[in-house]
Amino acid sequence: MTLKALQAASTSRNGVGAFILQCKRLDFHYCDWAGSSQGMNLFLQHNLARFAASHPSIEIHVSPRPHRHPVIRGHFINGTQHSICVRNLEKGQVLQKAEILRDMSGEKARKVKGGRAVGSLNEGTRGVWSPFHGAKPPSFQG
């Protein structure tokens, strides 16, 4: 009987070969009247041009949203959206929020199982514990 190797489909690792930015679009909503939008307005005038030029793969939409707080809404490749309200922030802080959205994956925030910060798909190198292997507990024999 001939042996056949298991056909394993290649799993995608974003960044191993090529990196694809997960954020595909950013919407900037501002207000001409509200005072909470002052920082956002200054960001649009002074900082957004450089941010948009340095990220040509991100679609930038700027539109007014009258009588509302300023908002940055990010659209991601997996179809999700995430909004960050930037009311009463300075233009530098608005830029930080835009960078946070740019760096996001679009995945929903999930609780890490096991309480561990780092997870791996690989098996443990020392194997799974069993009661039949390992040091025996001490016996109290008088």
Add this chain to the structure above:
Amino acid sequence: MHGRPLRLSSFSSSTYPVSSSSSSRYVCWQCRHRASLRPSALFSPTDSSSPFQRRTYATEPSLPDKFQAYFNKTIGKRLFKDGKIPGAAEDNTDRPQSEPAIPPNDEGTATAPLDDDPYYTPATSGEELESLGGLSGWWEKAWDEEHQYQGWMRPTPMQDDKAIETAIERALVEWYTVEKGSIEFRKSVGAAHRLWANDRSWKMPAVGNFKLSQRKNGKVQLDWERSEDRMEMQRWLQEPFQKDTEAPVLEDNRLVEADSETAKANTSTTAMGIEPPEVAGEEAAEVTEGDSAVPDEVLLEEDGEIEEKQPRIQSNISLHNHNLKFTVIKRVMQLTGILIPDTAILSINSSHALLQHLIQKPKPKKLAQLLIEGHEPTQMNKGIPLLAHLPNVQILPTKHIPSMTESALGRQKVIEQQLDEHGIPVPFREEIEQITAHEEQRLRKQIDAMTEDDGVDGRDMWSQEPLEDLRGQSEGLQR
């Protein structure tokens, strides 16, 4: 005074109303006595609203004015012995109280009853009825074609910077043509500010070539290319003040220079409202109205086409002379139709400052307008294209509506088609069309801007597409 309070029922009803509904009301005898002495104290026994409410002539004119009757019989007779007592005609004490005063019928407005009119049919809807009243069409009715309103200023403000510069040149050359003229010429013209005070039209003939410059010593020099142009200007300036029998006083061909000091000395008496002593007592001719008196009138701005000429003002003319400043500013306002506020006049001290104030565009009120038009890049954005010029940026002037998402996905036209078939109006149709047209224009500009450059190896630097294909896309959009 502090005696036992008296009951209300102990008094007669003719002097004080008694409310049988409540027996707890108490009024002291002093108030009751005072009330009983009032001559106009009338009350209705049936008035149950309040026992203190009195119905008088002042509130109900149908009631007889007892005070007037009392006045006529006693005091009025003593004061007005001739018998003409004011208000005596209003004495209506003889009139029975039950008859109210009805005004006489206005016979002028009497109309025939509608039932007798054979041509009358009641209207079923309000669409065919003519509207009455309101101010719509008032302007057209008030000013007929023969008597059209002609304002002092240009009706619409100028937009072209070249035309505004020409208007400033015109105002300055008119002033200095008068100031550099001889005494006789200035006599015939009068004070410069009267030339275009109120009755002169803002339309004016074309001006020939001239050069106006100010030297370092403050002297202003006016050079005409042709003497005919200078004479034509002088004739135009004299026309409103010229009598029929007198010939125009024109200058000869000699060049006239005027020192700033002499100009000040001559203009010191030509301040607003003050005439120079030479022309004191002279009666200026009536100013002609309308434009018919001035031949060959040419609008300063002909369909927005201004020939680019050499600037006729060679240097920055000082406007520190108050008479010159206010005269020129007034004339420029008349020619351009742009109002210059008083706060700006203080800071305008030269012809360049005046020009800069007039051609500067107002700050955009909306941020979208500022972003679309673009502004000067800051220090940190040097070398970066403007936000509106970036290919991955879309700036919307209006609030985002769901129809915009549908139109971006391509479903909007299907939706509109179905709505039109069912006769349902499409919401926000005009806004979407406006934004779509704006986006098309933006893309066309981007493509044109990209295709202007040669790119790299005949390919666009951004998309690596052949430039010929991109140019074809631009042409497709134009169709």
